[in-house]
Amino acid sequence: MARHRRHRDEREERQRKERVEDNAEQEMIDIAITTVIATTEQIADFHLKLDKYDEMTVEALMRNEKALQFIRTQMDALLVRAYVLEDGRRVFKTQDGKSVFDENGAEVGRDTIEPESIPDVAPRWEEFDTLRQQEQALIDQQNQLIEFQDKLDEARELSSEDGFTKGELEELEADLESGMPPLFANDHIGVGAVNLLSPISADSTLTQVPATAGGLPMGAPEGP
Numbered sequence: 001m002a003r004h005r006r007h008r009d010e011r012e013e014r015q016r017k018e019r020v021e022d023n024a025e026q027e028m029i030d031i032a033i034t035t036v037i038a039t040t041e042q043i044a045d046f047h048l049k050l051d052k053y054d055e056m057t058v059e060a061l062m063r064n065e066k067a068l069q070f071i072r073t074q075m076d077a078l079l080v081r082a083y084v085l086e087d088g089r090r091v092f093k094t095q096d097g098k099s100v101f102d103e104n105g106a107e108v109g110r111d112t113i114e115p116e117s118i119p120d121v122a123p124r125w126e127e128f129d130t131l132r133q134q135e136q137a138l139i140d141q142q143n144q145l146i147e148f149q150d151k152l153d154e155a156r157e158l159s160s161e162d163g164f165t166k167g168e169l170e171e172l173e174a175d176l177e178s179g180m181p182p183l184f185a186n187d188h189i190g191v192g193a194v195n196l197l198s199p200i201s202a203d204s205t206l207t208q209v210p211a212t213a214g215g216l217p218m219g220a221p222e223g224p
């Protein structure tokens with residue numbers, strides 16, 4: 001019994017040592033990979049990818065700005081026709097005629113104005129609110145693009161430093177891909193969205209549909 005236990009202990013000890021040696025060998029391999037200096041060709045290829053991403057980002061930002069201008073023009077047109085309270089706020093009656101909201105999305109109580117006081121020919125809240133949601137979606141998208149552009153600049157600066165390793169290069173590339181704006185990763189944003197990487201008809205009109213999470217309506221003018 002004691003001999004059997006001794007053999008088992010010896011076998012387990014050998015297995016433990018083998019695992020330690022295997023782990024140490026793998027750590028050495030990992031260290032070797034991460035400390036290998038990236039070649040000039042690898043850095044150049046990475047910078048070409050950065051150039052492409054940067055080009056896409058600039059184009060998307062230009063189209064985003066055009067789309068924002070278009071949405072805001074539509075909003076201004078509705079605001080001009082909206083009912084104006086004594087305090088200067090512009091308000092909109094809902095389609096069902098039961099509620100009133102101001103241009104900032106705050107509900108206005110009946111102690112301030114009765115919905116019936118707003119002419120039926122005035123623009124309705126649902127129409128204006130759709131544009132507000134579309135505007136916010138474009139602003140969020142713009143912020144994502146600017147953040148990604150900053151990442152590109154940082155990646156170019158870091159990868160240009162002397163002694164930049166292959167492991168650091170791979171980590172940097174993976175970080176860029178994971179932080180890529182949705183419109184690059186998915187080629188569009190939501191159903192019925194404005195694809196800022198594709199041509200958009202300049203004379204098309206807005207489709208009045210609620211903006212989904214990240215979704216934008218068709219109809220923004222084509223970028224320059």
